[in-house]
Ligand SMILES: [Ca+2]
């Protein structure tokens with residue numbers, strides 16, 4: 491590869507990043523209000539999160555928070571770029587206390603229901619009765635054992651609902667599929 495072609499490749503890569511940013515900024519600011527048909531959109535969309543799919547799936551080195559964004563802050567986020575949290579609720583019907591996951595997590599035994607309501611402060615593992623995937627592009631697997639083992643239930647992008655009898659109070663880890 492010549493010096494000239496290397497520079498050209500670099501210029502294209504930079505242009506791609508700029509274009510991607512422009513696309514994200516062009517998303518409607520109120521994308522959060524058009525989410526699932528059943529539950530209310532609890533929050534307007536926020537500024538775009540920027541993690542890659544690989545970063546979200548491989549949660550081992552993930553920070554517990556990204557600045558003021560997203561993960562485990564007690565708010566079930568949908569961002570203007572279509573990324574969002576997977577939220578687990580202490581009770582059926584997306585009710586009572588909730589715990590939000592922007593990153594996957596191999597063990598819910600050290601996570602707690604965060605928002606106000608019944609179950610607040612309780613460990614999430616084996617205590618959740620309903621779920622809401624606010625991400626518009628990534629699905630997620632929810633597992634009955636830690637470290638993505640046991641039986642698993644898939645939740646599609648934007649989907650929500652009550653766990654059935656088997657999975658109710660039976661989720662111990664979660665992994666994004668982007
Ligand atoms: Ca959040």
Ligand SMILES: [Ca+2]
Pocket residue numbers: 595596597598599600601
């Ligand atoms: Ca955890």
